[in-house]
Each structure stands twice: as C-alpha cells, then as structure tokens.
Amino acid sequence: MGSGKNSSTAARKARIEEMRRAEQARERRNRALVVAAAVVVVVGLVVGGVALVDSRSDSGTKGAKGTKGSTASGDAKNSGDSGHFTTGKDGVRTWSGKLSRTHVTTSVSYPMHPPVGGNHNPVWLDCNGDVYAKPVRDENAVHALEHGAVWVTYTDKAAKADVDALAAKVKKTPYSLMSPYANQAAPLILSAWGHQVTVKSASDPEVAKFFATYVQGQQTPEPGASCTGGVMK
Incomplete structure (x- = not known):
C-alpha cells in the first residue's frame, strides 16, 4: 500500500518537473521569437515609416468603430458562471x-x-x-x-x-x-x-x-x- 502511494507520488513529482522543464524551454523559445519580431518591426519602421503612419491611422479609425463589439464579453461584469x-x-x-x-x-x-x-x-x-x-x-x-x-x-x-x-x-x-x-x-x-x-x-x-x-x-x-x-x- 505504502509502496504504491510512494510510486504514485514520485511519478507525479516527475511529471510536474518534466512540465517545468518544458515550460522553461518554451520561455527560451518565446524570448528568441520576441527578439526576432522586434528586429523585424524596427526594420519595417525604418523602411516604410510614412506608409506605416498612414496605415496605423486608418487602422485606428476602424478599431475605434469596432471596439464596442470586439470580444462580446469584453465589457461584461458577469462571470458567465x-x-x-x-x-x-x-x-x-x-x-x-x-x-x-x-x-x-x-x-x-x-x-x-x-x-x-x-x-x-x-x-x-x-x-x-x-x-x-x-x-x-x-x-x-x-x-x-x-x-x-x-x-x-x-x-x-x-x-x-x-x-x-x-x-x-x-x-x-x-x-x-x-x-x-x-x-x-x-x-x-x-x-x-x-x-x-x-x-x-x-x-x-x-x-x-x-x-x-x-x-x-x-x-x-x-x-x-x-x-x-x-x-x-
């Protein structure tokens, strides 16, 4: 009985530790992606500055019109439970x-x-x-x-x-x-x-x-x- 419980506990700890290592690996990959994305954004700003400003202006106007209905529950106070x-x-x-x-x-x-x-x-x-x-x-x-x-x-x-x-x-x-x-x-x-x-x-x-x-x-x-x-x- 005790042996079964110890095995179950050890397996659970091993599973959590494995997930922890996987999580750390994901974080390292995410940081690399963030750096790469930042480089792309900077290059895009330098190359297409004027066009980007115009585009952002148009996008902002559309976003302002769509904000109220964007995530149906975005303005909800209720938990939905x-x-x-x-x-x-x-x-x-x-x-x-x-x-x-x-x-x-x-x-x-x-x-x-x-x-x-x-x-x-x-x-x-x-x-x-x-x-x-x-x-x-x-x-x-x-x-x-x-x-x-x-x-x-x-x-x-x-x-x-x-x-x-x-x-x-x-x-x-x-x-x-x-x-x-x-x-x-x-x-x-x-x-x-x-x-x-x-x-x-x-x-x-x-x-x-x-x-x-x-x-x-x-x-x-x-x-x-x-x-x-x-x-x-």
Missing part, C-alpha cells in the same frame, strides 16, 4: 454547473469567493510557487486556476503559524500560489478550477490531499500551460 457548489464527504466543494472561460479585460462579479472559475483576465497570475503578501486580482488568479494551479487564501483571522507553514509548502510546489483574501467565509481556503475546500490548519490532512489531487489535476482545463511570465509580484 451558472450552477452551485455540492459538498462531498471529504468536505471538498465541487461546482456543479457551467464555468465560463472567456477572456475579459474588466472586473468580474463572481458567484463565489474566492472564485473557482469563470470569465477571467487574458493574463494569468504567476503561480510557480508564488506567495503574495498583498491581495491579488481575482480575474488573474482564475486564469492561473485554468492552468492547473492550486490557490491558497487566508484572512487576518488565520494563525500566523498556519500561514507560514502553508507559504512554505506553496514555495516548493510548482503550479501553486498563495495570497491574503478578506472576503471569504473561513480563515483558510484552498481552491482549484471547479473545486474548493476549507481547512482547519496547515496540518489538516486535507491540505496534502487537495494538493495531490488538484495541482495539475484532471480538472485542469489547460494542463501544462505556463505558470510564469504572467502578472508578476
């Missing part, structure tokens, strides 16, 4: 219903706090073991959950020892993040895409279980997507 939480025997609350995944650039009114899904900002919150000392934007954090992250949140009623212990766990866990969150029903809450649980302390067995199940778990809409290069501290 529908449904409710169902609580399992282990205390984990699972969202039963629709969790929208449209990118929006405005604030979103979520039906749950912290949110476990819904329309969100196009830029994710860095979630590579990042611990934030100040509250973060829901819309960016939800995007991190879409990438398979577990989000640990706490209020000022949480014991400092628990906050410190959870922060230490997050720091050594890729695809996780942590931040203070005033508007939640309990001092300590763990969230993943479509799932959420309240824990009593950092030593609550549900902490390890939730991380093992939902860090890049089966609920992840975009497994392997980056947890770096988004919104920084």
Whole structure:
C-alpha cells in the first residue's frame, strides 16, 4: 500500500518537473521569437515609416468603430458562471454547473469567493510557487486556476503559524500560489478550477490531499500551460 502511494507520488513529482522543464524551454523559445519580431518591426519602421503612419491611422479609425463589439464579453461584469457548489464527504466543494472561460479585460462579479472559475483576465497570475503578501486580482488568479494551479487564501483571522507553514509548502510546489483574501467565509481556503475546500490548519490532512489531487489535476482545463511570465509580484 505504502509502496504504491510512494510510486504514485514520485511519478507525479516527475511529471510536474518534466512540465517545468518544458515550460522553461518554451520561455527560451518565446524570448528568441520576441527578439526576432522586434528586429523585424524596427526594420519595417525604418523602411516604410510614412506608409506605416498612414496605415496605423486608418487602422485606428476602424478599431475605434469596432471596439464596442470586439470580444462580446469584453465589457461584461458577469462571470458567465451558472450552477452551485455540492459538498462531498471529504468536505471538498465541487461546482456543479457551467464555468465560463472567456477572456475579459474588466472586473468580474463572481458567484463565489474566492472564485473557482469563470470569465477571467487574458493574463494569468504567476503561480510557480508564488506567495503574495498583498491581495491579488481575482480575474488573474482564475486564469492561473485554468492552468492547473492550486490557490491558497487566508484572512487576518488565520494563525500566523498556519500561514507560514502553508507559504512554505506553496514555495516548493510548482503550479501553486498563495495570497491574503478578506472576503471569504473561513480563515483558510484552498481552491482549484471547479473545486474548493476549507481547512482547519496547515496540518489538516486535507491540505496534502487537495494538493495531490488538484495541482495539475484532471480538472485542469489547460494542463501544462505556463505558470510564469504572467502578472508578476
């Protein structure tokens, strides 16, 4: 029994480490592409400066006319979610219903706090073991959950020892993040895409279980997507 669990844990750690290396490789390729693109842009500006100015002017006029209707949900305040939480025997609350995944650039009114899904900002919150000392934007954090992250949140009623212990766990866990969150029903809450649980302390067995199940778990809409290069501290 113990051997099976150890093998499963080792396989999971190896899988996360492999994704981490792949992510770093993608970042290196992306940086190279950005440099190449910048060179092309500079050359284009030098060669076709006047034509480019005229073109940008025309494009700006068209964009101004089309802005209102450009991303249907771009001006939406609603999360696009529908449904409710169902609580399992282990205390984990699972969202039963629709969790929208449209990118929006405005604030979103979520039906749950912290949110476990819904329309969100196009830029994710860095979630590579990042611990934030100040509250973060829901819309960016939800995007991190879409990438398979577990989000640990706490209020000022949480014991400092628990906050410190959870922060230490997050720091050594890729695809996780942590931040203070005033508007939640309990001092300590763990969230993943479509799932959420309240824990009593950092030593609550549900902490390890939730991380093992939902860090890049089966609920992840975009497994392997980056947890770096988004919104920084």
